[in-house]
Amino acid sequence: MASDRKLSVNQRNAAKSTGPKSVAGKRRSRRNALSHGLAIPASADPALSDDISALARIIALASGKDDVTESARIAAEAQVDIFRIGKVRSSIYDRLSRSPLQEADHAKLSKCLASLERYERRAFSRRKRALRDISQTGYDT
């Protein structure tokens, strides 16, 4: 465990690097989470609630349940996230793909696509857990 002295040094150092200081920098960074919207879960977007509900019902029925369980809803939310990520990926390809692709284009394309991977991994793994819950348990509402 870190000593008190070390903790206070860490806190001082952290305070020196907590994001942009200038007004312009703060304005820019304010929009970071909105760059593709994937940091916000599908469940938080009212425009997607119908899709999530419909999909949750479909998943529940396919799993032999008459009612929409919590796991079915989580699986549906994750699935809608997977669809959203797919759309963002296509738009990245569209924006950066030109013919012929130069070395710099490839590097940029790879970097942008890599940034989607963590969202996709999380969505896949949420869906995986939820589907396993559905298949392993009975009603889990």
Next chain:
Amino acid sequence: MRALVKSSAINAPKEIQRFLEDPPLVGGETLKDYNAFFAAIAASVKPTDAIDWLFTKDIVDLSWHIRRERTIIADVVKLAQKQIVLALLKATSDASDAESALYRILDAADDANRWANDPEGRREIDARLAEKGHPPSTTLAQAYINAAPQIDAVDKRIAGYETRRIAVLREVERRSEKFARDLDKASSDIIDGEFSAAAE
């Protein structure tokens, strides 16, 4: 080698259909091709419920991305080859000859385009360069060397898609080993270009 049924309709149950109709198309890719691609895999694996259909869409989309990246690699190599052919055409023309100087300035690029787009022109130019000590095999090797950073970038993206594809297949396997096996086989066949119009 199994021939896959080519069809343009994804015959999923009505309730799930709308969730399958948003393909990850880019640039010149067409909905018709994507639907045929999807339908071919679906016809081979015959999903039985909505969850099977969702897994099938995952595999179809990941396979579609892999195919796209493979096309990009082919384009990258072809472009690099064309640039090498152009450089060789210029380098192997006689520097002391005024006509050759004009060729280097005016016609070499046209010949390089001909090499890239016309099979007959390609044979003729390959033969001309081979006579001067530059056979097609060395041109291709040099193209791979020159394009190595781009090829590496595309390879890494393909590896990422493959990893996810395998993860999805593993998940499918928990529900049905047979369905996972069929899905793997059908999508692998298509990725490897074994997509044939066997039947409508």
